[in-house]
Amino acid sequence: MPRQNRWRRPISQRPPWPAVVIAAVGIAFFALAFMGLLWKVPWASAWHVLSAAGSRKALRLSLVCSVWATVLAMFFGVPIAWLLARLDFPGRGIARALCTLSMVLPPVVAGIALFYALGRRGILGQYLDRWFGITLPFTTAGVVVAQTFVAMPFLILTVEAAFRQQDLQYEDAARTLGASRWYLFRRVTLPAIRPGLIAGGVLAWARALGEFGATITFAGNFPGRTQTMPLAIYLAAETNPEEALVLSLVLVAVSFGVLVALRDRYLQSRSTPAL
């Protein structure tokens, strides 16, 4: 496309300067916080901290649990989102509120709630313990449960919006071609909501990774089993701020890396809408 004469460039192509200024301030706000970390990091002792077994255990546990939590959030969240988007049933508003409540509450409250539901003397937990010998507190599974509980709403909201935006005519077309409902869901619906699914998955993963309040309340704190990075950082912050700083930077770096890798193109649908 030929480069236009500067004087003649239409006003509509230039971004409005108030928006640019406000956005720049906002971006600087974020950048400043992370630059503060980078500035204060004791690079000399950083390696020593990182190679400590506790740090590696915490990081590994964080990554494993957050991925599991994301998978569970998707497994339960996609059907919930589908029902909320497609089916008009009585009490739908309440169902949606329930499923997104944990997003609004302070995480500690979520942890307490899980405690009294699934703890050894909890409503359901007591039967799990008595009949099956399953206990969730103090276990890695408990960490995953706590993370899933707080992360799922992010996925549900994003995916529900994607389902609502979907053009249902394509499903008609697929049905006339002989697609069963499951085949249709797999090959037409899921690809159509892919950007929303990915965005929702990333949000849920990020939330799970940073989860602290519910984890420490429900799952407790034990290195290698339930001590995730946020817990390790919190403990270190009291007694060894340097260690806390290094661990914080690691968490920031990992999260930043994943988010950057999730480039624009994965968040856009594969095609432009036909016709």
Next chain:
Amino acid sequence: MSLDARVVCSRGSLEVDVALAAEPGEVIAILGPNGAGKSTILRCLAGLLPLEDGHVQLDNVDLDRPTADVFVRPEHRSIGFVFQNYLLFPSMTALENVAFGLRARGMSARQARSQAAAWIERVGLTDHAAHLPSALSGGQAQRIALARAMATEPRLLLLDEPLAALDAGTRSEVRRELQHHLRTFHGVRILVTHDPLDAYALADRVVVLQAGKVVQQGTLTDVTARPKSRYVADLVGVNLVKGTASFGVLTTPSGATVQTSDDVNGAAFALIQPRSIALYRSPPDGSPRNVWATTVTDIDPRSHRVRLDGPIPLIAEVTVAALDALALQAGDQLWASVKASEITIYPA
């Protein structure tokens, strides 16, 4: 393969009640204005919309019969549907689109793709097999949509305004191709269109639909020769007068009379060709027994047609020379006359 259907359903304020039957090898065109219910009928035949009453029977097998609580889901019917906006799956290539129906019905991916490739070759788009729908032109997309619908070899092929989304130039070319492909298809073919050219080129029989009801059926020639609806009359470009005839004299509900030379009684239509109408500045004194006082409401210089308002609204066609000679303007008072022998009258 035959179709026997009576579609009764309502869509919003429109109530559709249409009986449709197709003999083996017949191509039927459903013709009608927008909002007549044409697409609704197709959706009911496909099972995308359940019937409220009536039935759909394909090859003597009930697909939908509310009274007997029979409803076969669209995915279990042997149908192919070409949608008005094609609805090619945007994230799949042309080949994957065409193969979709085959794979959905259980065929292996490899086999489905090779069959799909054969279909794509048949519509002449092998070069575009790997393209996404967004990279296809309108005509190409239409052909892929057709290939996709036919690939599963359905017993009933439904086409919803297949050429409407194309521009005029592409349309005639694609129409020819569609004609060719439809002829090679074995099964019931039903297409919906508002363009009589489509009906002419592609269909054996035309069903004219207005406000959810069939107003006329027959070959296109028959239907256009003796239109029984304002819609077809406008399509063909003739004047249609509806009324009650008594020994060849048609009386309209408003009281105007049309003299014809045929002996027809009862509810009837009178067809007046625009070129049969003669226009006079003063009341003519001659043999034509039909003379009406009219006022000019509109003049179209391109088609040499003059719109007249009077006891019977008419459209008259005059030569260019005559237009100049008469120096017509809107609001002019004219006398229109037609010979009785030039008016066709037939029962409604």
Next chain:
Amino acid sequence: MAVKLLTSRVVPAVTALALVAACASTTSYTSATTTAAPATTMTAPTSKGQITVFAASSLTAAFTDLGAAFTKAHPEVRVTFSFDASSALVTQITQGAPADMFASADTANMDKLTAASLTASTPVVFATNALSIIVPAGNPKGIKAPGDLANTTLKVVLCDPTVPCGKYAKQSLDAAKVAVTPVSLEQNVKGVVTKVTTGEADAGIAYVTDVKAAGDKASGVDIPAAVNVVAKYPIASIKSSTHHDIDAAFIAFVTSQEGQAILAVSGFGKP
């Protein structure tokens, strides 16, 4: 139903869980603090004001009562408390948190402040505490001695070794030559107490004062004096305080007969 559950449990639970008690114990302390003899009179403060006392979470009940009694005697003064793990409080004070006084669960944390020249007065030890095994009410698992905690089928919670009660617990267990595999390392002693009183854990090691404070929700199992630790609780005023006279009065009150009586009710020992 969920709402009722939350409101009936949230307040006490959140209060308990919000406290992060870091019991970072170090080696036995040197004579950086003095043991004061209880005074029988109180010096009246010479100004109005509000003081903020940062105190170890094990002092929650006792100091709240002390504060109420102090205010009754000195109506022009208001005392507010911030209860948390001693190590957490020290970090906050060194970062500049507005504390007038600091009462620690061990001398090691107080030493950190004196070493950084942040204390205005010489720390005074005003109470002692000892460890106790804490179990759910009725002692359902029948624990009798520290050695029973080694049973791997038991769910035992301890404080994290970085907080005073955790370090003390480790000391005590080492002395008793008992190896315990805890299921969780809580960040403050209140966390241990909550896990035990709700029945989630079968046993934990907390302070004697915590067992008393838990009332009928928990029972205690004594740890023999030979393997128990004596936790010394020092108090000092912070340099940045603007109410040194009120601070002095409070310290005097804490070490007075009345103050000591209040501490004894909670189960603290004499300094």
